[in-house]
Amino acid sequence: MSHHIVEVHELEHTYPDGTAAVRGISFRIHHGEAVAVVGANGAGKSTLLLHLNGYLTPQSGTVRIGDFPLTKETVKDIRRAVGMIFQDPDDQLFMPSVYEDVAFGPLNLGLPPEEVEQRVQQALQRTGVEHLRERPPYKLSGGEKRAVAIATVLAMSPDILVMDEPTSNLDPLSRRTLIELLAGFHHTKIIATHDLDMVIDLCERTIVIHEGTIMADGPTTDIFNDDLLLKKSHLERPLRMQACPFCSRR
Amino acid sequence: MAKIESAFLDLTYLDRLATGDTVIHRLDPRVKVVIAALFVVCVVSFDKYAIAAMLPFAVLLMIIMGLGEIPAGYVITKLVVTSPFAVMVGIFNPLLDQQIVLHLGSWAISGGWVSFLSILLRFGLTVAAMLVLIATTGFNQVCMALERLGIPKIFAVQLLMLYRYIFVLLEEGQRMHRARALRSFQKRGMEMKQYAYLLGQLLLRTIDRGQRIHLAMLCRGFDGTIRIRQNLRITTRDIVVFLAGGMVLIVIRRFNIALLLGNFITDLLQ
Amino acid sequence: MHMADALLSPTIGGAMWAATAGTIAICARKVQRDLDDRKVPLMGVLGAFVFAAQMINFTIPATGSSGHLGGGMILAVLLGPCAAFLTIASVLTIQALFFADGGLLALGCNIFNLGFFPCFIAYPFVYRPLVGSNPTPMRIAVGAVLGGIVGLQLGALAVVAETVLSGISELPPAAFLAAMLPIHLGIGLVEGLVTAAVVSFIWKARPEILQYTIESRPLGHLRLQKVLIGLGAAALITGGALSWFASSNPDGLEWSMAKTSGKEELEAPPTAIHRLLAGLQEQTSFLPDYGFKDGGTEPEIAGESSSSWPAVDKGTSTAGLVGGGLTLALAVMIGLLFRKRKQTP
Numbered sequence: 001m002s003h004h005i006v007e008v009h010e011l012e013h014t015y016p017d018g019t020a021a022v023r024g025i026s027f028r029i030h031h032g033e034a035v036a037v038v039g040a041n042g043a044g045k046s047t048l049l050l051h052l053n054g055y056l057t058p059q060s061g062t063v064r065i066g067d068f069p070l071t072k073e074t075v076k077d078i079r080r081a082v083g084m085i086f087q088d089p090d091d092q093l094f095m096p097s098v099y100e101d102v103a104f105g106p107l108n109l110g111l112p113p114e115e116v117e118q119r120v121q122q123a124l125q126r127t128g129v130e131h132l133r134e135r136p137p138y139k140l141s142g143g144e145k146r147a148v149a150i151a152t153v154l155a156m157s158p159d160i161l162v163m164d165e166p167t168s169n170l171d172p173l174s175r176r177t178l179i180e181l182l183a184g185f186h187h188t189k190i191i192a193t194h195d196l197d198m199v200i201d202l203c204e205r206t207i208v209i210h211e212g213t214i215m216a217d218g219p220t221t222d223i224f225n226d227d228l229l230l231k232k233s234h235l236e237r238p239l240r241m242q243a244c245p246f247c248s249r250r
Numbered sequence: 251m252a253k254i255e256s257a258f259l260d261l262t263y264l265d266r267l268a269t270g271d272t273v274i275h276r277l278d279p280r281v282k283v284v285i286a287a288l289f290v291v292c293v294v295s296f297d298k299y300a301i302a303a304m305l306p307f308a309v310l311l312m313i314i315m316g317l318g319e320i321p322a323g324y325v326i327t328k329l330v331v332t333s334p335f336a337v338m339v340g341i342f343n344p345l346l347d348q349q350i351v352l353h354l355g356s357w358a359i360s361g362g363w364v365s366f367l368s369i370l371l372r373f374g375l376t377v378a379a380m381l382v383l384i385a386t387t388g389f390n391q392v393c394m395a396l397e398r399l400g401i402p403k404i405f406a407v408q409l410l411m412l413y414r415y416i417f418v419l420l421e422e423g424q425r426m427h428r429a430r431a432l433r434s435f436q437k438r439g440m441e442m443k444q445y446a447y448l449l450g451q452l453l454l455r456t457i458d459r460g461q462r463i464h465l466a467m468l469c470r471g472f473d474g475t476i477r478i479r480q481n482l483r484i485t486t487r488d489i490v491v492f493l494a495g496g497m498v499l500i501v502i503r504r505f506n507i508a509l510l511l512g513n514f515i516t517d518l519l520q
Numbered sequence: 521m522h523m524a525d526a527l528l529s530p531t532i533g534g535a536m537w538a539a540t541a542g543t544i545a546i547c548a549r550k551v552q553r554d555l556d557d558r559k560v561p562l563m564g565v566l567g568a569f570v571f572a573a574q575m576i577n578f579t580i581p582a583t584g585s586s587g588h589l590g591g592g593m594i595l596a597v598l599l600g601p602c603a604a605f606l607t608i609a610s611v612l613t614i615q616a617l618f619f620a621d622g623g624l625l626a627l628g629c630n631i632f633n634l635g636f637f638p639c640f641i642a643y644p645f646v647y648r649p650l651v652g653s654n655p656t657p658m659r660i661a662v663g664a665v666l667g668g669i670v671g672l673q674l675g676a677l678a679v680v681a682e683t684v685l686s687g688i689s690e691l692p693p694a695a696f697l698a699a700m701l702p703i704h705l706g707i708g709l710v711e712g713l714v715t716a717a718v719v720s721f722i723w724k725a726r727p728e729i730l731q732y733t734i735e736s737r738p739l740g741h742l743r744l745q746k747v748l749i750g751l752g753a754a755a756l757i758t759g760g761a762l763s764w765f766a767s768s769n770p771d772g773l774e775w776s777m778a779k780t781s782g783k784e785e786l787e788a789p790p791t792a793i794h795r796l797l798a799g800l801q802e803q804t805s806f807l808p809d810y811g812f813k814d815g816g817t818e819p820e821i822a823g824e825s826s827s828s829w830p831a832v833d834k835g836t837s838t839a840g841l842v843g844g845g846l847t848l849a850l851a852v853m854i855g856l857l858f859r860k861r862k863q864t865p
Contacts, residue, residue: 016728055465076471084469090418091462094561096390096410100479107479108471136265136390138417156470254575257619264618290624295530298688302844308851316858332620336526339689346690362690369688373526377620384617392617402548404560408610411564416571416614423572442710445578446717449589450725453718456569457598457729463561474557512843 005030006052006160006188010061013047021047023212024061034189036199036220039209040234045164045192048209052162052190053084066159080109083158083187087165089145093137098129098148101137105156123155124148127181143174147181160188167195196224196238208233254427258420264381267320268388274318278488279387279395285495286383292503293375298365299351302508307375310498311382318386325378332377333370340369389413394482407476418459423452523630523679525623529686536682537628543636544609547602559603566595567607571614578714590707592638593667593715597647597730601639608635629682633675642671655723655730661716668712669705676704 006029013022021044029035037045050056051063054075063070065078086092095101102123106116124130127147132140140148146166153161166182167175179201182189191203199206199220206223208215210233216223223229224241236242268275274282289307296304315322347362384392390410397406426448430440440448464472501507525533551559570591577588591611595604609631615621616630650663680700684693723730 053469055468079469079471084466086462086466088462091459092466094411094414094463094466094564096393096414103479104467104477105470107477108473137414139265152470253577254572257575261618287624290525291530294525294528294533294625302841302847305844305847305851309847309854312851312854312858316854319858322855328620335522336524339524339527339683339691343690346692365688365690369526373524373623376525376623376625380617380620380624389614389617402545404548404552405544405606405610407560408563408567408606409613411561412567412571412607412610413614415565415568419565419568419572420575423576427576440576440578442578442713443717445576446714446721448576449573449714450718450721452573453569453722454725456565457562457726460562460565461558463565464558467557467561472557474560476560508843508847510843511846512838512841515842515846516838
């Protein structure tokens with residue numbers, strides 16, 4: 001299934017104030033892969049993600065999602081294929097109730113009412129938040145907001161999920177629930193994050209970005225064992241892979 | 251407590267009341283909006299010296315509040331807090347209109363005092379009606395009703411979005427306000443320069459948020475029109491309540507029930 | 521300052537509602553036609569911003585009192601007049617509903633007073649010409665301060681006009697005006713200064729945000745004269761119709777002891793219900809006459825006031841007092857009753 005492929009080639013982006021946020025990034029992600037994009041603050045992760053759903057179009061280089069190169073004409077199709085989950089769910093949940101938020105996308109697709117209803121129901125079921133259906137978003141907890149935000153994206157039935165810091169601001173239990181939820185999805189996943197422990201759980205492949213370029217791209221375990229590389233890119237070994245100061249003292 | 255914090259509490263409190271499930275809550279919001287509007291028009295259309303004739307409206311409001319399980323204490327507190335403007339303007343009436351219109355024993359009452367009292371009563375009734383409407387309906391439902399009743403859709407969408415983000419922005423403003431307060435020690439007020447800086451920061455963040463929301467909307471196929479799901483369905487019960495409520499309002503507006511009652515009692519006493 | 525329902529006659533309230541509804545309709549059409557879908561969420565969050573900003577106070581220099589942002593001007597600068605008007609209208613609607621600022625009938629007045637003047641007068645005719653397409657902090661300051669003052673002076677003028685025309689308050693127009701205008705001069709100055717400071721801050725930090733409205737013509741193809749004429753006509757027609765309705769439908773059952781004209785007798789109209797009640801009265805009362813008959817201890821009160829007040833019927837006012845008192849008691853009782861009921865289960 002070629003249309004699940006994400007291909008970025010020699011992508012560059014400079015903001016109007018002269019900051020070169022992305023300076024020649026290339027990678028290729030295959031159908032069903034789960035890939036983590038990690039790097040320091042300001043390394044260019046967010047700018048990269050903004051290209052994947054067509055908010056930014058390439059100044060130089062190309063982005064291909066499935067069969068489409070990203071251009072102004074294909075932006076609509078690309079947005080249907082790529083589901084974007086934002087870092088702050090408050091930005092994503094703008095409608096007065098959970099139901100309306102989840103139905104927003106399907107309604108814009110022009111689907112008939114029964115199908116909209118069915119999609120909303122399925123998406124809410126999938127993320128385990130059916131009981132929140134009629135609630136206004138400002139009355140949800142952080143974990144619930146995140147789950148609903150994911151449901152809003154699932155209702156569009158995307159092929160590829162792009163996530164920006166999905167575990168930020170979550171309590172440990174909600175974080176674990178979310179990780180389990182994401183692990184159950186068979187979509188192609190691209191996750192930008194600082195939560196390296198989650199990366200171990202979810203992504204077999206990791207791309208390290210540093211100052212707008214790719215520092216490393218390979219199997220997660222290899223990368224997290226390369227202390228020099230991690231240090232250079234302002235990262236450190238996930239806690240789970242560090243020797244435990246209490247256990248090892250014994 | 252800072253104003254911003256009390257505003258937050260107020261909003262959440264009214265919002266919580268609106269989740270109730272009483273006879274009043276279950277009515278179609280359109281019915282409630284129209285009845286509330288009629289209520290206000292009835293009250294303000296009274297002559298400027300009317301007092302007794304308005305009181306039946308208070309009875310009606312009390313019944314609705316009782317049925318809707320809205321705590322009267324809350325509504326009264328709100329009325330007291332918001333009354334200064336009406337009091338300020340109304341208080342001139344006793345000074346300017348000193349014609350004696352009534353004697354209570356040896357107590358002479360001027361027209362000004364009567365109209366002042368009338369202003370306060372109007373104020374209380376109209377404001378309480380609004381609070382009761384919101385507390386038994388919820389803002390989102392009121393917007394849906396307004397949209398159905400014909401206000402421009404983009405305005406309805408504005409109201410909904412504004413209400414949605416008030417919670418987010420109040421929290422953000424509150425955090426900044428607190429951060430400032432923590433570092434300003436004994437100084438209580440905020441200088442204008444600081445204030446403008448704080449607002450500027452908040453405004454920048456807000457504009458960025460607006461852009462992110464727009465992006466989130468685009469990601470889900472937004473094309474300029476927001477499609478609101480209308481799930482309001484008028485039942486026979488709603489129509490009956492609407493007609494009955496409207497009639498009650500017109501009757502107590504048309505007939506001075508309090509006066510009739512008074513006549514009845516005074517006659518009885520004789 | 522917010523207009524309140526309590527001070528408004530339905531005629532004036534209705535007329536202002538018509539003007540406001542008309543402006544909202546025009547603005548909604550224009551915003552929709554502009555097809556700038558970025559504005560939809562931006563208006564929402566900026567409205568929330570103004571709402572939050574109004575909840576934060578600062579100290580007004582040299583006075584010790586505190587003030588806050590009104591927001592009309594800043595919205596106009598960021599969004600352009602039409603979108604700003606819709607936004608300020610939403611803010612005021614929510615305030616009316618949740619914080620009881622003003623009220624439902626006064627909402628029309630309030631939106632007009634606080635939205636129309638800054639968005640459609642102060643911004644296009646004061647701020648824009650002064651600031652031009654090449655803003656400097658100085659120009660922004662002058663434009664915002666003058667714009668703020670003009671907007672609020674007009675708003676204050678409108679509050680006075682609405683109050684006086686409604687005739688509920690006894691304040692003489694001149695005195696009211698003399699109180700309102702200087703106060704609002706101060707408020708307008710402060711509003712202008714804060715707006716200037718915030719706009720300059722944005723201009724320095726992120727000029728591209730302001731570029732957007734700078735490039736657009738403030739009113740687009742909207743002809744202000746045409747709009748004003750239309751709104752004036754709408755307000756006049758509504759006001760006229762309502763006052764005609766009100767005068768052709770005089771209320772015979774007011775507690776009209778204070779009707780100085782004295783022409784209106786306190787005869788109840790012979791409607792079915794009244795006849796029924798009157799019949800009931802006759803049957804149940806010993807003396808088929810109104811009011812207390814010089815009840816022993818009660819001093820004679822009618823004689824004194826009768827000269828200045830021909831229409832006052834002592835009996836009627838007594839009945840009014842008794843009835844009013846009872847009704848009030850009933851209201852309180854109902855409140856208590858429901859409270860009890862809620863506590864017991």
